[in-house]
Amino acid sequence: MAKTVPQTRYPHAAEAAYFRDIQRLVTELGKVTLQVFDEQIKPQIKLYGQDSHGYIMDGPLDVIQRAIEIIKGLSLGIFVSTEILNICTRFLNAVNAQSKANIQQQARIIGIDPTQSEPWLDEFMRSSINENVSYISTIRDEFFPKIEAIIYQGVKNGQSIKAIRDQLVERIGMTQNRAKFIAVDQTGSIFGQMTAKRHQEMGVEKFKWSTSHDDRVRQAHRVLDGRVFAYSDPPAEGLPGTPFRCRCVAIPVFDD
Numbered sequence: 001m002a003k004t005v006p007q008t009r010y011p012h013a014a015e016a017a018y019f020r021d022i023q024r025l026v027t028e029l030g031k032v033t034l035q036v037f038d039e040q041i042k043p044q045i046k047l048y049g050q051d052s053h054g055y056i057m058d059g060p061l062d063v064i065q066r067a068i069e070i071i072k073g074l075s076l077g078i079f080v081s082t083e084i085l086n087i088c089t090r091f092l093n094a095v096n097a098q099s100k101a102n103i104q105q106q107a108r109i110i111g112i113d114p115t116q117s118e119p120w121l122d123e124f125m126r127s128s129i130n131e132n133v134s135y136i137s138t139i140r141d142e143f144f145p146k147i148e149a150i151i152y153q154g155v156k157n158g159q160s161i162k163a164i165r166d167q168l169v170e171r172i173g174m175t176q177n178r179a180k181f182i183a184v185d186q187t188g189s190i191f192g193q194m195t196a197k198r199h200q201e202m203g204v205e206k207f208k209w210s211t212s213h214d215d216r217v218r219q220a221h222r223v224l225d226g227r228v229f230a231y232s233d234p235p236a237e238g239l240p241g242t243p244f245r246c247r248c249v250a251i252p253v254f255d256d
């Protein structure tokens with residue numbers, strides 16, 4: 001009689017911890033941005049609007065430029081490379097720990113432990129950590145051209161200070177969404193790749209697609225739920241977890 005195959009469990013805790021870590025950086029970035037805006041940029045925008053001689057004064061714009069440079073400088077103390085590396089290493093270790101425990105449980109059915117020798121793992125961990133370090137660094141890199149555009153265009157177009165500040169707040173919110181995207185996307189993707197690799201290492205050739213069975217599952221994946229595929233011939237969507245923001249998992253199918 002076939003034994004019940006233990007479920008593949010999506011690493012929700014690792015995803016949540018990773019999101020909290022990136023979110024903390026973005027929150028601090030947002031805080032210093034608004035603080036420098038309120039204390040140093042606002043007064044300059046008022047001056048810029050008070051030109052009584054009928055010509056454009058460059059002085060306030062120079063001060064605004066210097067204030068933006070101050071925010072950039074402060075952001076380097078938030079997006080510290082050793083801290084980003086720690087965050088990503090912690091994340092990869094958490095996903096790996098969950099995957100490993102999961103696979104050991106599943107492999108018990110055929111009486112083996114495929115995680116005892118995994119020559120591929122070091123390189124996989126290293127490249128995944130590097131990739132995530134670059135995603136987090138990009139959050140900061142992409143933030144500054146956006147806020148510079150908001151402030152300069154706002155000032156030149158004569159927008160109110162409140163309108164400019166609202167756009168900054170909105171941009172910080174979008175940056176938080178980006179952090180969320182990275183955490184969800186990377187958790188599914190890395191966990192999916194690890195699962196696939198480990199299943200194949202233990203001789204499993206087929207998997208059953210399993211969604212998270214909640215209302216956020218996309219239609220294209222809902223129809224794959226419960227279907228069995230060969231690792232050598234996956235559906236057009238790819239392997240579970242690897243499409244953008246996918247939280248689906250692969251359950252191993254053992255031949256009798």
Ligand SMILES: [Zn+2]
Binds near residue numbers: 211245248
């Ligand atoms: Zn999915």
